[in-house]
Amino acid sequence: MPFIEESDLLDLHKDIEKSQIINERLLDQVGFKNKDLRKLRIQRNVLAGITLVFLLLTFGFWAFFSGLRTSNEFRGQEVLAEAEDSINSFRTRINFLKERNEELSLVKEFYLAKEFLEKEKIYSVQVKSFVENNATLASEALTNTLFVKTNPFYAYSLGNFETLEEARRFRKQLVNMGFKDAFVASYQDGKRVKIEDPF
Template sequence: MPFIEESDLLDLHKDIDKAQIINERLLDQIKFKNKDLRKLKLQRNVLLSISLLFIVSVLAITSYTAGFSSKNALENQNNLLVSIDSLDAIKTRIDNLKLQNQELSLVHEFYLAKAFLEKEKIYSVQIKSFVDNNVTLASEALTNTLFVKTNPFYAYSLGNFETLDEARVFRKQLVQMGFEDAFVASYQDGKRVQIEDPY
C-alpha cells in the first residue's frame, strides 16, 4: 500500500466535511421548521374550532332573541352588526393562517425530499478492507468515511457522492496518489449494493 501523508488525506476531505456540516445544519433547520409546522397546525385547528363555536353561538343567540318584541329586535340588529365585524376579523385571521400554512407546506415538502434522498443510492471509494473492524487507522478529523461489513471483511471507504461520476473523479485522484486498488462502490441504507465500473 502506498504511503500518504495524513495532511494530504485531510485536504481531500475538506470539501466532503464542509458538505456534511451543511447537511447537518440543514437537517437541524428542517427539524426546527417541522416543529413550527406542527405547532402552527395545532394553533390553526384550535382557532378554527373556536371560530366555528363562536359563529354557532352568535347564530343561536340571534335566532333565540329574534322572536322577542320590536325593542329586542332593534338590539338584535345591533348585536348582528357587531358579530359581522367580528366575522370579518376572523376571516382575515384565517386567510393569514392559510398563507402561513402554504409557507410551512414548502418546508415540509423539502423535509420529505431530504428523507427520500437518504434512502437513495450513494457512491463511495473503497481504499482498503480489513479482517477486523480496526477503525483506529482513521483520523478523528475524517468524518466522511464509511466502515461497512462486507462478509467476511470490513470495508473502509472515503467520500459520499450523489453521482457515480463524482465518485469516479475522486477515485482517479486517489489512484494518482498511489491507491491503485481503490474502486467505486454503491451503497444504500448502509449496505454495499455493488462494485461500480471505474470508467
C-alpha cells in the same frame, strides 16, 4: 498512485462535514417545525371552533334582537359588522396558518426523503485498499469516510452520495487530483454491493 497531501484530504472532508452539519441542522429544524405544526393545527382547530361558536352566537343575538324590536335594527347591523370584521381577521389568521403549514410540509417532506434514502443504497468513491487494517489513514475528525472489509482487503472510500451521478462527479475530481485508480462502489447496510461503471 500519486501522494495526496493530508491538508487536501482534510479540506475534502471538511466540505463533506459541512454538508453533514447542514443536514443535521435541517433535521433539528424539522423536529421544531413538526412541533410548531402540531401547535398550529391545534390552534387552528380551536380558532375554527371559537369562530363558529362566535358566529352562531352573533347571528342568534342579531336574529333575536332584530325580530323583537325594530328600533334595535341599527344595533344588529353594528353587531353584524363586528362579526364580519372578526370573520375577516379569522380568515387572515387561517390563511397565514395555511402558508406556515405548507412551509412545514416542505421541511417534513425533506426529512422523510432523507430518512428513506438512509435505508437505500449509497455510493462512495474508493481510493485505496490495503491487506492490513491501516486505520491511521482515517482521522476521527473526518466524516463521510467508509472503511469497509472486502476480503481479504480493507477498502478506504470517500464521500457518501445518494445518487450514482454525484459519486461519478466526485470520482472525476479525485482522478483529476491524481487518484487514477479511484472508482465508484455502491454500499447498502455498511457492505459493498458492487463496483459501478465509472461513466
